[in-house]
Amino acid sequence: MNDTVSQVQGAVQTLTQSSDTLFLLLGAIMVFLMHAGFAFLEVGTVRKKNQVNALVKIFTDFGISTIAYFFFGYWIAYGANFFADAATLSQGNGYELVKFFFLLTFAAAIPAIVSGGIAERARFYPILIATFFTVGLVYPLFEGMIWNGNFGLQAWFESQFGYAFHDFAGSVVVHGVGGWIALVAVIFLGMRNGRIRAGKHTNFAPSNIPFLALGAWILCVGWFGFNVMSAQTLNGISGLVAMNSLMAMVGGIIAALIAGKNDPGFIHNGPLAGLVAVCAGSDLMHPLGALVTGVVAGVLFVWLFTHLQNKTKIDDVLGVWPLHGVCGAWGGVAAGIxxxxxxxxxGGVSFIVQLMGTVTGIAIALIGGAIVYGSLHRLTGLRLTEEEEYNGADLSIHQISSMSDE
Structure with a gap:
């Protein structure tokens, strides 16, 4: 009898482990697919002479991110490494390996976010070096503090205010950090040539709206893996997360439609703003709260992007600082509201903790970004020459155009 019970329990445990592994693997694949969304969103926004570079940057950034996170980032964040033998690593159906893959796709979103801000005038290899250090050091520093309790920040929040900082799927940990790092990189690079003409700002129109829209659709679909599968186990899955992601996405669409006055660029970025903002509290909010969160995010993106492009010298090509940095910060605070x-x-969340945790993430991103991009700016330079920029990154860096001459 005892042997039968043990066999049943063992079979249930194996089934649970294999199901959780498959669940998380599907989530990792969905978020990995989002990087195609980042790529096509950038391809559709930049001018034709920079489209190849946009595609190549996202792919190579993922490769560099994997190496940086495998050897350094994951160890810094979670104190784990992969230097055991394969038999040990594959225990539990290899769940820990798939968990690494899933969290890697989050980490690799940092350079993918930055890529959209610095497009059209950045040198290739210095940016890859920056990717290595932001994914290997800067991002995992804050990731480990929030999602693994490193350095006692979460314990201090709990002891002082009764609650830890809550960021279920990374409004601040991923998007906020990526967006504020991007702001630093954009400032170091300066404005693209030709943006100021006769003393007035000139905006470059998106080169390919269908590609831009394709990128937005891929990101929207993948985001349900990003949010829902942040539970990391089948037992933790919540339909509330899916519903809140949907409502925030729709709120962003409607807000961008109205605030952006039917502009297709705003309409396709609006849902992304809403999804960025709802990540943190998607497992806590009522769907109506998620809808409001998405609406506010959509308006924030449109207003800030318009202001940046027409009133300042901050040349953020895809508006990644408003979209990820500001909307990510809003998401951290919105979870507390x-x-x-x-x-x-x-419940189970504190507004003051959410505010403090969000500010901490911004500070780490700004300081870390300034160290990484500031050092590279001085040592190697970050920007293409004026002639290279005029010719376009495709020809200057990759010696090929996205369009055939035939």
């Missing part, structure tokens, strides 16, 4: 039981949320 709409996660409250008084507003229909599940």
């Amino acid at each position: 709409f996660g409250q039981t008084a507003l229909g949320g599940l």
Whole structure:
């Protein structure tokens, strides 16, 4: 009898482990696919002479990110490495290996975010070096503090305010950090040539709206893996996360439609703003709270992107600082508002902690970004020459155009 019970329990445990591994693997694949979304969103936005570079940057950034996160980033964040033998690594159906893959796709989003801001005038290899250090050192520093309790920050929040900083799927940890690092890189690079003409700002129109839209659609679909599968186990999956992601996405669409006055670029970035913002509190909010979160994010993106392009010298090509940096920060704070039981949320969150945790993430991103990009700016230079920029990154860096001459 005892042997039968043990066999049943063992079979259930094996089934649970294999199911969780498959669940997380599917999530990793969905988020990996989002990098195609980043690529096509950038391809559709930049001028034709920079389209090849956009595609190549996203792919090579992922490769460099994998090496940096495998050898350094994952160890810094979680204190784990992969230097055991294969038999040990494959225990539990290799769940820990798939977990690394899943979290790597989050980490690699940092340079993918930065790529959109610095497009059309950045040198190739210095940016890859920056990718190595941001993914290998800067990002995992904050990731480990929030998602693994490193350095006692979360314990201090709990002891002082009763709650830890809550960021379920990375509004601040991923998007906020990536967006604020991008702002630093954009400032170091300066404006693209030709942006100021006769003393006035000139905006470059997107080169390919269908590609831009394709990128947005891929990102929107993949985001449900990004958010829902952040539970990391089948037992933890929540339909509330899916519903809140949907409502925030729709809120961003509607807000961008109205605030952006039917502009297709805004309409396709609006849902992304809403999804960025809802990541943190998607497991806590009431769907109406998620809708409001998405609406605010959509308006924030349109207003800030318009202001940046027409009123400042910050030349953020895809608007990644408003989209990821500011909307990510708003998401961290919004979790502390709409996660409250008084507003229909599940509770277990503190507004002041959310505010403090968000500010901490911004500070680490700004300081880390300044060290990485500032050092490379002085040592190697970050920007193409004026002639290379005029010819376009495709020909200057890759010696090929996206369009055939035939």
